Amino acid sequence: MTTPQTIGVIGAGTMGAGIAQVGALSGLSVVMLDVDEKRVAKGRDAIAGGLERLVKKEKLSAAERDAALGRLRGTTDYGALGEGDFIVEAATEDEALKLKILRQVDAAAKNDAVLATNTSSISITRLAAAMKRPARFVGLHFFNPVPLMSLVEVVRGRTTDDSTVEAAVALAKRLGKTPVVVKDSPGFVVNRLLCPMLNEAVLAYGEGIASAKDIDEAMKLGCNHPIGPLALADLIGLDVLLAVMEVFHREFKDPKYRPAPLLKQMVADGHLGRKSGRGFHTYS
Numbered sequence: 329m330t331t332p333q334t335i336g337v338i339g340a341g342t343m344g345a346g347i348a349q350v351g352a353l354s355g356l357s358v359v360m361l362d363v364d365e366k367r368v369a370k371g372r373d374a375i376a377g378g379l380e381r382l383v384k385k386e387k388l389s390a391a392e393r394d395a396a397l398g399r400l401r402g403t404t405d406y407g408a409l410g411e412g413d414f415i416v417e418a419a420t421e422d423e424a425l426k427l428k429i430l431r432q433v434d435a436a437a438k439n440d441a442v443l444a445t446n447t448s449s450i451s452i453t454r455l456a457a458a459m460k461r462p463a464r465f466v467g468l469h470f471f472n473p474v475p476l477m478s479l480v481e482v483v484r485g486r487t488t489d490d491s492t493v494e495a496a497v498a499l500a501k502r503l504g505k506t507p508v509v510v511k512d513s514p515g516f517v518v519n520r521l522l523c524p525m526l527n528e529a530v531l532a533y534g535e536g537i538a539s540a541k542d543i544d545e546a547m548k549l550g551c552n553h554p555i556g557p558l559a560l561a562d563l564i565g566l567d568v569l570l571a572v573m574e575v576f577h578r579e580f581k582d583p584k585y586r587p588a589p590l591l592k593q594m595v596a597d598g599h600l601g602r603k604s605g606r607g608f609h610t611y612s
């Protein structure tokens with residue numbers, strides 16, 4: 329495949345808008361698709377707001393902002409993805425939904441386009457099995473917030489071919505990111521290591537080893553972490569953390585991934601962290 333000129337992004341939410349923003353900023357034409365005009369407009373507004381902040385910080389000129397916005401096109405029509413050299417699916421984390429979307433993308437995309445998914449937890453190999461060209465399918469796992477986080481995990485499914493991995497690595501670099509190639513395995517690298525650590529912090533808190541504030545303080549000062557594990561769990565969402573631990577527990581069948589009982593209880597009580605105003609800390 330030649331260097332991409334146009335990328336397609338499916339989903340204009342937190343991650344899709346972030347990916348579209350860095351794509352447009354790096355000089356690519358971007359087609360961003362969502363289910364209705366309202367959501368497309370919301371994604372576009374988020375991108376305009378993100379670019380505006382860069383202008384205020386004098387990291388971007390007004391002309392560069394306008395040029396980036398000019399390269400961005402919102403759509404609700406899958407046919408528009410036919411222009412994409414590289415298409416990244418970043419819709420809601422739901423396997424049945426992703427399979428439906430990917431079939432539509434498959435039908436609309438050019439033959440030599442690379443198709444990618446930003447999934448955090450679904451097997452790339454399993455999704456690839458539903459595609460017309462599984463060798464051209466790869467995981468491209470960005471981190472939130474996309475414009476600020478440098479890492480992209482490039483996930484090689486069992487059927488992904490070398491040229492597809494190379495194209496994904498090249499795109500990540502073009503977007504100003506640092507790619508790390510990983511095998512398709514639950515949680516890839518970052519969530520595989522991070523989530524059990526957060527779960528362990530919940531266990532320690534549940535055992536009364538220290539207060540939430542002190543557990544966070546200890547890991548900030550003792551390990552130089554920018555944020556404590558319980559505050560990070562609150563930020564990610566306790567429901568999201570629980571879902572990841574449940575995937576690990578189910579897929580690896582190893583008791584070391586057992587979700588902390590307190591984590592389950594808090595999710596059942598609706599204490600989900602920042603988004604519900606209460607988790608290990610309280611938020612106004």
Ligand code: NAD
Nearest residue numbers: 339340341342343344362363418419420421446447448472
């Ligand atoms: P989000 O809820 O902010 O956005 C999802 C978007 O997908 C919504 O705008 C929704 O309208 C859209 N969508 C739903 N069905 C669609 C369809 N049929 N066609 C097109 N668009 C559709 O979610 P998000 O946080 O941006 O997550 C998106 C993906 O990125 C998920 O797979 C998630 O696991 C992954 N991810 C999320 C994070 C994170 O921290 N939020 C980090 C890495 C990866």
